[in-house]
Amino acid sequence: MLLILIYPAICINCTNELHFTSITGFLKIVETKSITKAANELYLTQPAVSIQLKNFQDQFDIALTEVLGKQLYVTDFGKEIAGMAERIIQEVEAINYKTQTYKGILSGRLKLAIVSTGKYIMPYFLTGFIKHNPAVDLTMDVTNKAMVISSLENNEIDFALVSLLPDKLQVEQEILLENHLYLVGNKEEKFSSKPYKRSIFDSLPMIYREAGSGTRSVMENFLEKSKITVKKKMELTSNEAVKQAVIAGLGYSIMPLIGIHGELVNDSLQIIPVEGLPARSTWRLIWLKNKKLSPTAWAFLEYIRKNKIEILHDNFGWVEEFNKE
Numbered sequence: 001m002l003l004i005l006i007y008p009a010i011c012i013n014c015t016n017e018l019h020f021t022s023i024t025g026f027l028k029i030v031e032t033k034s035i036t037k038a039a040n041e042l043y044l045t046q047p048a049v050s051i052q053l054k055n056f057q058d059q060f061d062i063a064l065t066e067v068l069g070k071q072l073y074v075t076d077f078g079k080e081i082a083g084m085a086e087r088i089i090q091e092v093e094a095i096n097y098k099t100q101t102y103k104g105i106l107s108g109r110l111k112l113a114i115v116s117t118g119k120y121i122m123p124y125f126l127t128g129f130i131k132h133n134p135a136v137d138l139t140m141d142v143t144n145k146a147m148v149i150s151s152l153e154n155n156e157i158d159f160a161l162v163s164l165l166p167d168k169l170q171v172e173q174e175i176l177l178e179n180h181l182y183l184v185g186n187k188e189e190k191f192s193s194k195p196y197k198r199s200i201f202d203s204l205p206m207i208y209r210e211a212g213s214g215t216r217s218v219m220e221n222f223l224e225k226s227k228i229t230v231k232k233k234m235e236l237t238s239n240e241a242v243k244q245a246v247i248a249g250l251g252y253s254i255m256p257l258i259g260i261h262g263e264l265v266n267d268s269l270q271i272i273p274v275e276g277l278p279a280r281s282t283w284r285l286i287w288l289k290n291k292k293l294s295p296t297a298w299a300f301l302e303y304i305r306k307n308k309i310e311i312l313h314d315n316f317g318w319v320e321e322f323n324k325e
């Protein structure tokens with residue numbers, strides 16, 4: 001695909017032809033400051049991305065990047081060109097979206113940021129919407145809570161998925177489902193089906209999520225209210241890492257039910273009943289208060305509101321049944 005555009009300092013389809021892929025490759029290199037990392041994120045080989053950078057560099061007499069030691073740096077000139085290139089990409093996307101709109105097809109970019117445990121939830125709220133609107137481009141960043149809130153605060157995304165509301169931001173919200181957290185361990189030791197007193201924590205090495213995560217906050221709130229002092233074994237940065245550590249027998253943790261369904265079914269984890277558990281929070285989609293949602297973002301919100309009950313029934317009915325037991 002050739003961009004047939006004239007942009008300050010970049011003449012495309014003039015004496016030289018500049019491919020769209022060279023621009024996107026260059027922008028990813030600027031973002032990651034690494035050809036290897038850019039290649040990984042673009043699902044390309046390192047030589048392919050190196051060629052893209054060379055093709056782009058060939059359009060200019062001034063260096064866009066330089067390598068000092070083993071580290072790649074973007075020059076001041078390169079940073080300015082990256083800003084212009086980013087605007088070119090945005091304008092091309094806008095042209096494509098506008099064309100689709102005139103055809104009566106919903107199009108545009110839907111941008112989400114979700115906390116890591118949200119990966120067990122958000123896809124089920126997206127599938128039907130994306131299937132019915134194939135011209136919509138989805139960007140979903142799965143990261144830690146601090147990065148999610150930062151993206152929201154900087155207005156870089158349409159929606160965020162969190163289990164606890166941010167303290168300092170004014171937001172609107174759409175409740176999705178309750179989050180239930182239980183004490184879990186692997187299957188090496190047998191536990192009674194009757195609830196244990198909270199003193200059980202005195203003898204259990206506990207595995208924590210990183211500071212700032214919603215799961216960590218709910219866990220610590222439960223422990224503090226119960227006046228429980230625990231043996232902190234380790235701290236890990238994702239729900240998946242905590243889960244694997246528990247399965248391996250490194251300790252115990254208080255974890256969201258939504259993220260351990262498969263392990264309960266295949267019998268690699270067990271829930272240990274304790275007085276006062278499960279702890280609870282709420283999964284919710286949030287967006288900045290007074291934000292003017294794009295037509296795509298608004299359509300997605302309306303889709304969730306219209307289909308939420310059916311989505312919950314079809315995909316998360318087991319959660320309600322489990323909590324009744």
